Amino acid sequence: MAKQTLTNITPTTKLVLNAESVGLTPEQFFRLCRDNPELQFELTAQKEIIIMSPTGSETGWRNGEITRHLGNWAERDGTVLVFD
DSSP states (O other): OOOOOOOSOOTTOEEEEEOGGGTOOHHHHHHHHHHOTTSEEEEOTTSEEEEEOOOOHHHHHHHHHHHHHHHHHHHHHOSOOOOO
């Protein structure tokens, strides 16, 4: 089957799928995530699968700034590691 991509996804778009009746196991959810690395999935306690849109440039910049400041602090402190 040809791979299809989601189009017209904006930084504020999210798609919510009700998977409660499917009985999705943690292993199946892991495989779903592994098989679709270009998508960001979340599984809620209500068994909803949320497909998050890609990060936009402003959010990406803010996340980068947070990581930079945290990394600078960690380097000065010398007792912790920082990961993105």
